[in-house]
Amino acid sequence: DAGITQSPRYKITETGRQVTLMCHQTWSHSYMFWYRQDLGHGLRLIYYSAAADITDKGEVPDGYVVSRSKTENFPLTLESATRSQTSVYFCARASNPTGSGANVLTFGAGSRLTVL
Amino acid sequence: QQQVKQSPQSLIVQKGGISIINCAYENTAFDYFPWYQQFPGKGPALLIAIRPDVSEKKEGRFTISFNKSAKQFSLHIMDSQPGDSATYFCAASTEGFNKFYFGSGTKLNVKP
Numbered sequence: 693d694a695g696i697t698q699s700p701r702y703k704i705t706e707t708g709r710q711v712t713l714m715c716h717q718t719w720s721h722s723y724m725f726w727y728r729q730d731l732g733h734g735l736r737l738i739y740y741s742a743a744a745d746i747t748d749k750g751e752v753p754d755g756y757v758v759s760r761s762k763t764e765n766f767p768l769t770l771e772s773a774t775r776s777q778t779s780v781y782f783c784a785r786a787s788n789p790t791g792s793g794a795n796v797l798t799f800g801a802g803s804r805l806t807v808l
Numbered sequence: 809q810q811q812v813k814q815s816p817q818s819l820i821v822q823k824g825g826i827s828i829i830n831c832a833y834e835n836t837a838f839d840y841f842p843w844y845q846q847f848p849g850k851g852p853a854l855l856i857a858i859r860p861d862v863s864e865k866k867e868g869r870f871t872i873s874f875n876k877s878a879k880q881f882s883l884h885i886m887d888s889q890p891g892d893s894a895t896y897f898c899a900a901s902t903e904g905f906n907k908f909y910f911g912s913g914t915k916l917n918v919k920p
Contacts, residue, residue: 727910732912733912734910734911735897735910735913737908737909740906740907750907782851782852784851795901795906796842796854797854797908798854799851799852799853800851801849801850801851802850
């Protein structure tokens with residue numbers, strides 16, 4: 693168990709609908725991230741959070757909203773889904789297991805979203 | 809603009825062969841270069857990482873080669889096995905900072 697849980701694993705929705713992808717970590721690591729994975733683009737950072745109530749934009753934030761009222765949870769909302777947001781979404785947390793200063797990202801299993 | 813460029817997009821290697829994946833970056837502030845391995849239906853997981861003060865790091869059959877002057881680094885998988893079939897991502901970051909930039913990924917298929 694990587695200690696990071698995403699839900700739902702699969703979601704089909706229609707254009708214009710609001711969708712929320714959930715992310716929960718069993719630890720209380722400060723940094724959490726949302727990435728989207730698309731063929732040919734790899735992993736692109738959508739939003740990240742340094743702590744509860746602190747969030748910032750990544751490379752591709754348009755059309756997404758995040759919140760972090762609790763350290764353990766970092767939901768991602770698509771306020772009005774578009775077909776271009778069809779993707780696999782990964783939540784991740786950063787930790788420093790060796791204390792060396794080099795952070796390691798631990799990813800959830802992903803949420804596959806299809807927007808029709 | 810992609811911060812880290814990765815090639816090839818896909819790679820087919822025979823069992824026992826050497827798999828080589830290449831990455832290049834522009835931002836000289838990057839000082840931490842991890843590789844992540846992803847199996848189908850799973851999230852990526854850290855495989856091996858290097859800092860630019862060394863030119864090579866080896867862990868088992870996996871080796872990172874790093875060329876600071878050329879701003880390039882590569883992953884070598886020796887004696888490739890079918891179980892190595894996965895998608896590999898290179899990444900770059902600044903140590904102590906939590907923002908990682910990923911390459912576009914390489915899908916490796918090791919034929920038995």
